[in-house]
Amino acid sequence: MLKRAGILISFICLLLLTTSCSQDQHILERVGYVRTVGFDRENENRVRVTLSIPLILTEANQTRFTDEILTATAKSGKEARITLSRKTSRKLLSGQIRTIMYNTNIARQGLRDFMDTLQRDPTISKRTELVIVDESVHNILSRTYKGHPRTGQYIDRLLKKEFDMQTIPRILLHEFFRDYYDDGKDPIANMIRKSGEDLEYAGVALFHDDKYMGKLTPDEVFYFSIMYHDHGKGEFTVTSDKPEMKSVTLDGINSRKKVKIRKNEEGNYIADIYIKFNGSVLEYVGDMNLTSSADRSKLENLLNEHVVQQCEKVVKKLQKHRTDSIGIGQHVRNKMSYKAWKDSPWDEMYAKMEIRVHAKSKIRNFGNYYH
Amino acid sequence: MSHEKLHRFQIALLIFNTQTGVVLFILPRTVATYFGTNGWIALIFMFLPITLNILLITSVYRLGRGASIFAILKSGIPRFLLFPIYLVMGSGLAMVGCLVIKQYVMIYQLLIFPQTPDIVLKLVVDIIVFLLVTKGIYNISKANVFFVALLITMVPLSFIFMKDFDITRMSSFFFKEGKDFGQGFIKVYGSFMGYELSLFLFPYAEKGKKWLKYIHLGNSMTVLVYLLVTVICYGFFNYKELVHLSFPLLDMFGYLYFPFVERVQNFLYSLFLVSILITGGMYYWSSQAVFTELIPRLPWKWVLFFVMASTFIVAFIPKSLIEVEDWFNVLIYLQLGVAIVIPLLALLALLIQKGRKRHA
Incomplete structure (x- = not known):
């Protein structure tokens, strides 16, 4: 008797659950999964929000792939979503957002107001890419690029590929927030731009707290990147006027970085960044013979010199913008007492700090060509 | 009573799983808020008072020669005194069980079913x-x-997560920028609660005193898991960010990426249901044990039914997660009462009983 009652109760509950959960159902054909969100500055206190939603339309026997582009101006992102939602036949969902893009005009004033919803909304993944663009985000998103995937997908795949190849630092929302909250490090983001009929990677956007301060060019990104994190792969090319090293391309870069902090006689902090890297030569144009170990070590020294020079240039630029993107502050902080750290004017100190770069390279092999 | 006995290892696992639960998702934030930089070290310090508390509970078993806690209390303390104690203890334990489930379900609602009434999920x-x-x-x-x-x-x-773990992020400061150590101590202590239910296991455990050590084993497992999660959180995020994350562990799960499945955190969170079943279940079971002692004539399954039904109605009152956390802040004191006062009372009862025997 009790058993039968149990079965009956369970059945009623199941019915209750299934009927009440129907409010949370999403029918794929009626849902618009936003893939890309873009923000432009419209005027003083309004932003233009652009959404890109991939659509698959099936009519009769024909299947069409397209992006639905929605745009509206509003005071906040979520307000815009309500306005945008009135313009589409689909229920807008943010669970599949892959890329969030900001125009530099917005980023310059600070992203703090926009960060709130990104942190609060549990449907927005912390693996979303953060992209800064110099031109209008709306213009980039609202056009199609011939010979490339649909725009939203194009941007997403372009960045993912670069992340995987480790040619650019992997900056997703998680990394941005993490460094934003860290008092010894400033966040960064990646940039893209239009280049003719295509899109291309445009360098690293440097932030101080939540404000965009400047950028590194794509050529500088490799040198920044080896100071920013350890590498397991990646390639880079060095060109110079020297006859010994007109051009070298290293592949399969493996690098380790280490930051050491010490004090000089005057009591100022000095940072030494040690970079160790190795790779295999893919291309070499120069008058040396790589089979000889003397020539090889000469080339290694030339490489070291070059890397040190370029890295120091990048560091100077970072210091000029007062953006501690490498996280020197974390290391200085860990050397200080709590009181000393809180009392020290770190931003000033950082701008004037002596930061030296030391590089040590090793050529693992020189490929199939024995010369 | 059946001849079956709880194996000591089963007891260790039971204690471990009763202690862990939704609290694991919140703990790194609690620790960061109250203990500040490198607050995870507080968890290690917490081990000592809890071990002492467990020793207190086990001493009741040793001195009482394995009698059930109710029998011990009855032998030395008059029934009219015990009645209100049992009433408060029984309803308190039931409320803990109820809120544990409520909290789990509300986070579930936040994550997966935003439109579904939480009370349906709870049911x-x-x-x-x-x-x-x-x-x-x-x-x-x-x-x-x-x-x-x-x-x-x-x-x-x-x-x-080790790949994204960086020890330099943890900073070299200890317990700086924490809010209120006293409050933090009670909150973190509260997250270890669950071991006090071993008080009710006396008659069901295997004979001998060997199993008492396994309560410590269960508690050590909890400490290790808590430490693992909190330390990783401190190096994966940083302490300042932790303060602003409602559920740090969920955010960390959210960063996981497998090529074959998106949004693993929803799946992993659902897996925690098995932990909630035991945490909630053990509290309800203990509450039932207390009430059965009060009303021995009613079959215990019916007692359980009434206990669960009445807490289900109470569960309608707190409407938000913050309210549930506030309720927990009050219930912690009751749990502490069960963990400390009840064993002390039992020891007193044993003393009185001994005194009586001597005089007799």
Whole structure:
């Protein structure tokens, strides 16, 4: 008797659950999964929000792939979503957002107001890419690029590929927030731009707290990147006027970085960044013979010199913008007492700090060509 | 009573799984808020008072020669005094069980079913808990072995996070920028609660005193898991960010990425249901044990039914997660009461009993 009652109760509950959960159902054909969100500055206190939603339309026997582009101006992102939602036949969902893009005009004033919803909304993944663009985000998103995937997908795949190849630092929302909250490090983001009929990677956007301060060019990104994190792969090319090293391309870069902090006689902090890297030569144009170990070590020294020079240039630029993107502050902080750290004017100190770069390279092999 | 006995290892796992639960998702934030930089060290310090507390509980078993806690209390303390104590203890334990489930369900709602009423989700979990608890303590403990095995499979995930773990982020400061150590102590102590239920296991445990050590084992497992999660959180995020994350562990799970499945955190969070079943179930079971002592004539399954039904109604009152956390802040004191005052009372009862024997 009790058993039968149990079965009956369970059945009623199941019915209750299934009927009440129907409010949370999403029918794929009626849902618009936003893939890309873009923000432009419209005027003083309004932003233009652009959404890109991939659509698959099936009519009769024909299947069409397209992006639905929605745009509206509003005071906040979520307000815009309500306005945008009135313009589409689909229920807008943010669970599949892959890329969030900001125009530099917005980023310059600070992203703090926009960060709130990104942190609060549990449907927005912390693996979303953060992209800064110099031109209008709306213009980039609202056009199609011939010979490339649909725009939203194009941007997403372009960045993912670069992340995987480790040619650019992997900056997703998680990394941005993490460094934003860290008092010894400033966040960064990646940039893209239009280049003719295509899109291309445009360098690293440097932030101080939540404000965009400047950028590194794509050529500088490799040198920044080896100071920013350890590498397991990646390639880079060095060109110079020297006859010994007109051009070298290293592949399969493996690098380790280490930051050491010490004090000089005057009591100022000095940072030494040690970079160790190795790779295999893919291309070499120069008058040396790589089979000889003397020539090889000469080339290694030339490489070291070059890397040190370029890295120091990048560091100077970072210091000029007062953006501690490498996280020197974390290391200085860990050397200080709590009181000393809180009392020290770190931003000033950082701008004037002596930061030296030391590089040590090793050529693992020189490929199939024995010369 | 059946001849079946709880194996000591089962007891360790039971204690471990009763202690861990939703609290694991919140703990790194609690620790960061109250203890500040490198606050995870506080968890190690917490080990000492809890060990002392467990020793207090085990001393009741040793001195009482394995008699049930109710028998011990009855032998020395008059019934009219025990009645209100049992009433408060029984309802308190039931409320803990109820809120644990409520909290789990509300986070579930936030994550996956934003439009579904949380009370419906709670009803479903409640039914599973009811079905589990009515199978009796032996079967609960057997099911628990399997549940713990499921939960432990998540531990290797921590290796994935090692890649993004950086010790320089943890800073070299200790306990700086914390809010209120006293409050933090009570909150973190509260997150270890669950071991006090071993008080009710006396008559069901295997003979001898060997099993008492396994309460410590269960508690050590909890400390290790808490430490693992909190330390990783401190190096994966940083302390300042932790303060602003409602559920740090969920955010960390959210960063996991497998090529074959998106949004693993929803799946992993659902897996924690097995931990909630035991945490909620054990509190309801203990509450039932207390009330059965009060009303021995009513079959214990009916007692359980009434206890669960009445807490289900109370569960309508708190409407938000913050309210539930506030309720927990009050209930912690009751749990502390069960963990400290009840064993002390039992020891007193034993003393009185001894005194009486001597005089007799």
